[in-house]
C-alpha cells in the first residue's frame with residue numbers, strides 16, 4: 001500500500017468514525033471506555049469465616065496452582081487431552097479400565113446423570129437425611145419424589161430398614177458414606193453386606209465425597225465391589241480433601257455397562273475445563289499436600305468438638321470436614337443468624353432436624369472465630385427458644 005493510499009484510507013476512517021459518533025452509535029473507543037469488568041468476590045469476603053459448604057480452603061495445593069496457571073493460558077482450547085489423562089490416572093489407581101471412569105464438573109454431574117438414568121426405570125430410595133441435591137434432579141423433570149426410610153434416633157442410616165424398603169418399583173438405592181450433613185460413617189463390613197444384597201434388587205449408588213477425609217479411606221470404600229461384579233457405582237470428588245470445590249471436578253466408577261448408560265447423559269470432555277482438570281491432575285497423587293490438608297481438617301474438627309463440649313452441647317462423631325452439633329433446645333436457623341451477625345457463616349436447619357447445626361472445618365483462624373462466637377450466639381439462640 002502506498003503512503004498516499006494509506007493516508008487517504010486513514011482519513012476516510014476518521015471521517016467515518018466521527019460520523020458514527022455524531023449519529024449516537026457507540027464507537028470502538030467508547031466501547032473500551034464502557035467495558036468495565038465487574039468486581040467479583042472469589043471466595044468469602046475479608047473478615048468472614050465461611051464454614052457453611054464443607055469446602056477445604058487449604059487447597060488448591062501449590063502444585064495445583066501452578067498447573068491452573070499453565071492450563072488457563074491454554075484456555076482457548078478444549079480440554080480433551082487432560083480429560084483423558086485424568087481418566088487414566090483414576091483408572092490406574094483404582095485398578096479399573098478407562099471405560100469404567102466417568103468425569104464431570106464436580107461429582108454433582110455424575111450423581112445427577114445417575115439419578116436421571118435411575119428415574120427412567122423407577123424410584124430412588126434414600127435415608128431420611130442425606131445429601132439429596134442430585135437425587136432430587138429427576139423431580140424437576142416430573143419424576144416421583146425420593147422414597148425415604150424413617151428417621152432413626154441416632155441420625156444413622158438403618159440398613160435393615162433400607163433393605164426392607166427395596167420394593168420392585170425402586171430402581172436405585174443411594175447411600176452417602178460418610179453421610180452429609182450428619183458426618184456419620186457406616187460400618188464398612190455391614191455396608192458391604194448391604195451393598196451386595198441390595199444390588200441384586202436395584203442399582204446401589206454410594207456417594208463417597210468424604211471418603212478421603214476418613215481415617216481409613218480404603219477400608220471405608222465400596223469401590224472393590226464394582227470389579228467383583230456387583231451392581232454398585234461409586235462417586236468421588238476433588239471438592240473436599242483436595243480443596244478444589246470451585247474448580248469443579250468429580251468422577252464416578254462403575255461397571256463398563258453402567259458407565260456407558262450413565263454417560264448417555266454426559267457430555268464427557270465438553271463438560272470440563274482446562275484449569276479444573278489441571279488442578280485435579282496435579283493434586284491426585286500429591287501425598288504431602290493431602291496429608292497436610294487432612295491434618296488441618298482434623299485440627300479444626302477437634303477445635304469445634306472442644307468448643308461444643310465447653311458450651312455444654314454434644315455433637316455426632318465425625319470423620320469428615322464438618323460436624324453436626326445438637327443445640328438442645330436451640331433452633332439451628334436462629335443460631336445460624338446469630339453466628340452470621342458475628343461474621344461466621346454456618347448452615348441452618350436441614351429438613352425438620354430443627355436443633356441440629358452443621359459447621360464445616362476451614363482455615364484454623366476461621367474455626368477459631370466460630371469457637372469465639374459460640375457462647376454469645378448460643379445464649380441469644382437459647383433466649384429465643
Ligand SMILES: Cc1ncc(COP(=O)(O)O)c(C=O)c1O
Pocket residue numbers: 053054105106107108109131176179180207209210236237238239245248249250
Ligand atoms: C455427600 C456429597 N456428595 C456430593 C457433593 C457434591 O460435591 P461436588 O459436586 O463439588 O463434587 C457434596 C457437596 O457438598 C456432598 O456433600
